[in-house]
Amino acid sequence: MTELFHLTVTVNGVRYERDVEPRLLLSDFIRHELGLTGTHVGCEHGVCGACTILFDGQPVRSCIMFAVQAHEHELMTVEGLTPQPTEENLHPLQASFREAHGLQCGFCTSGFLMTLLPFLQENSSPTEQEIREAISGNICRCTGYQHIVDAVKLAAEKMGGRS
C-alpha cells in the first residue's frame, strides 16, 4: 500500500484535512473526498475545461493535478460562488447565465463559471472577441456558445459596479 499524505487545504473558505494517496487526482479529491460534486469531469486530459476550479484565485484544470499539489493552498469551486443559493441571491454571473439561457445540460457550466469569474474581475467590460477567447478553452456541446457570450456580456454589466 502506498504511503498516505496528510493534506491540508482550504476550499470555499473551509479548511479540510485528509489523508490521501499521492496519486489521487485533485478532481476526484474535490468530488469524492469532499463531496463537492458541482465540479464536473468531462475529459480527464485537461482539454474540455469542465473541471475548472480556482487555485489561489487562478483557474486550473483539476483533472490534471494531484490533490497533494493543493496542500496549503486555497481553492474555490462552483459551490463557493453563492452559499445557500436562492433565485434572488445568485451571484450576478450565475444569474446572467440563467437570464441569457447560457446553459442547457449544465454539465460544462461550473467550468465556464470558474473560468469567467477571474476574467471578469480583471476585465470589467470585455468585447465579444475577448469573451470568446476567454472561454475558448472550455467546451460546451449544447449551446453553440452564443447564449454563453450573451450571458458574459450581461454579467459584465451587472458586475460593473462591483469589484
Added chain:
Amino acid sequence: MATRYFGQRIKRNEDLRMLTGQALHVDDVDLPGMLHVAFYRSRDAHGYITNIDISAARERPGVVAVYTAEDLGDYWQPGPLLVPPPPNIQRLTFNQRTQVPLAKDKVRFVGEPIVMVVAESRYIAEDAVADIWVDIEPLPAVVGLEQALSDQAPLIHEDLPSNLAAHVIQEKGSYEAIVDQADLVVKRRLLYDRGTAAAMENRGIVANWEVKSGQLTIWDTTQAPIFIRNGLAGMLGLSDHQVRVIAPFIGGGFGPKIMMFYQEEVLLPWAALRLNRPLKWIEDRQENFFATTQERGQIHEAELALTKEGRILGLRHTFIHDNGAYNPYGLTIPINSQANALGPYDIPNYYGEFRVVFTNKPIVTPYRGAGRQHGVFVIERLLDLAAKELGLSPIEIRKRNFIPADAFPYSHDIIFQDFAPLTYDSGNYLPALEMAAEMIGYDEFVKEQPRLQAEGKLTGIGVVAYVEGTGIGPYEGARITVGASGKVSVATGIGTQGQGHFTSFAQIVADELGVDVRDVYLVTGDTDQFHWGAGAFASRGAVVAGSAIHAAATEVRKKILKLASQQLEVAEEDLELADGRVQVKGVPETAITLGQLAVRANPLRGAVRPGTEPGLEATSYFGPESGTTASGVHAMIVEVDPATLLVEIKKYAVVHDCGRVINPLILDGQIHGGVAQGIGNAFYEQLVFDENGQLLNASFMDFLLPTSLDVPRIQIGHYETPSPLNPLGIKGAGEAGAIPTGALFAQAVENALRDFGVEILEIPLSPNRLFELVYGGVEG
C-alpha cells in the same frame, strides 16, 4: 386557454440547481460501501480470444471480483433488438446480430469489453485491469464499407454468409420509367464519414441492490429509463416494481445515450445482486471513444433526373450504411437517410436502395440527426450541381421544386422509421426560403462577390433546405397532481438531457391551471414516479410528452372546476383559474386556493359521492398516428483562406419552422447548439480508423470539437405552420440545427472555390482535405 406562458421567453426552472452545482448527475451518487468497476477492453478490432488470464488481477489487494463471459452463465445473452425493422416494408432483409455483455470467443471491435473488474476504488480497479492478460489471435479487420461486402472480406459474424446486415428497397412511382425523358441527369458518388456525439458527460451507471427490501435501484445516464427498467427486470427475473431506474440530470445525450442495452447496463445490476454491494462505473473519455455508439459512415451513389426547366422528374439513390460490429438499433438511421433524400421537394419518382454492413468498428446508433444529414446532403448537392448545369441559382432551383403550400398532407409513398407512411402533415417552404435569403443578404452578396474576388478574397454563399420528421410515436404519458401547498407535480417518463423540459412542460401546465410557472415541479426519468413511455429521442419530447402533459392538465383543470363549483356553490362557467386560485369571475374575493381544494379532494373522514376519484390528479397519454414534419432553411457566407484553406464563417442564418413555439429562448438555444454540432460535423469531427480498425484520434487533443472561436453568431428567424396532428400545433426541434449543415458547408465552400473547379462531395471536410481537393495531393 389563457396563454400567459406559452410562447414566452421564460427563464428556466432547472437552472438554479445546475448553476450552483446541486443538480444530481450519475457520478454524484455516493453510497456507503460502494464498489467501483473498470473493464478490460479488446485492443484488437477482430480476432479469436484464445486465453484470458485474470489470476493476477484477482489476487490484487482491494479487488473484490473479476468476471469473464464464462462467469455469466445463462445470463450471457445477446442484447435485445431495440428497434425492429418496419414490418410493412416489402423488400427488406435484416440479419440481427446484437452485442453481448462480455466477448466470449471472438472480439469484433476495439473497445469491446472482455473482463469486468470490481474493486474497492476505481484506482485499484484500473490497476487490476493492467494485471489482466488476454491472448487474441488476430483476424484481418473489416474497416471499409465496400470492403465489407467484397467476397474476400473476413466474416464478422461467421454464421452469416456475408457481412450484409440488411438490404432494403423502397420505391415511389418508377424512376426507370422516367429517366429517359429527362433533359438532364446528374450522377455523383457522395461520402459521409463517422464522428461521435461527445456529450460532455460520459456514460455512467450505479446499481444498488437492497436485499432487505428486495429493491434494485439503478442510476443510469440513459435517454430511455423505462425500457431499461423493463428489460432489466425481465433479464434478472425480478418484478417490474422491484427495479427502479433513475435517469437524473444527464450531461448531454444527443442519441447515443439511448441504447438497449449497453454492456455495462447489463453487467452492473447483475454483479450488484451477486455481491450485495452498490457498484459504480463511470466511463472515462477515452473509453467513450470506443464504448459509446457512434454514427455517420455512409457511401452514396445518387442520380437526379430533371427537365431543362429544372423540375425534378425522379431520384435514384443507393447507399451503403456502416453499422459497426452489431445492429441493436435496427434500421432507424438508414431509413432516415433514405426518406430524407426526398427533402421538401415534390419528387414524383424515387428509387431508394440501401445495404447495411457490419464492420469491425464501434456500434452505430443514432446521433442527433440520425441519418437525416446524409439524405439532405445527397439531394441538396445534386440540386446544386443541376442548378449549375442549367444556369439556375441555387435558390431558383429549390423554388421550382418545393412541395406547394396547398399540397399538404403530402405523401411520399414510402415507409418511414416509425413504420408509418412518410407523410408530411404541414409546411410552407417558399416563405422560409425567401426569409433566409433576405436574412443572409443573398442578392447583395452576389452583387458584391466579384469585387471581393478582385481583392483576392475567396468568398462563397450557400442556401439549403430540409425537412425533419419529428414527434414520432409510439406514445408518452404524464401524471399531474395538485398538492396541499398548491404546487403542481408533473411526472413523466421521458427523461431529460438539457432540453429545458422543467420549463417548457411547466409552461403548458401553468397556462392550463392558472399557476405560476415556477410552481410547477417536474419529475422525469424516474420509473418509480412514472413508468410508462418510450424516452427522449427523435425530437419528440415537446410534441409527444408535451401533448400528454397538456391532456393531463386539461383533465386536472376539469376536476378543479368541478370541485370548486361544489365548494363555492357557483356554476363552473362562472369560475376562472388564476394566481393559484379558483375565483368567481368578476368577484375575485370569492375564491379558493388550489392547495385548499387539493386537501378537500382527498378527505380524511366523511363520505364522498359515489364514483369520486380522490385528488386533483389525472394521468393522460398521447400517441400520434405519425410524426409531424418540421422544416427549415439555413444560409451561410464563408471566406476561405487561399493559403491555409481554413474556412471562416462570416454569417449564418436559420429560418426554422417547428409549428407553434412553446419557449423561443429555449428553441433558439436548441438551434444554436444543433448548428454548432453541425459545424463540428461538417468541418472538424472525423474519427479516423486505420486498416486494422484502430481509432487514431481517440482524445480531445486529436478529435476536434468546435470552440467559441469556431461557432459564429447565428441569426434565427421563425416561421410557423402549426401541426394539425396535436392540440398544441407543435413540431419537434431538437435535431434540426445539426441536419443541413454539411450540405450547406459544401455549397458555400464550393461557391468560394468556384475558380478551382472543385466539387465538394464529402463530409467532414478539414483544411487538409480542402487543400488536397484544391491543390492536389493524396486521393481520399
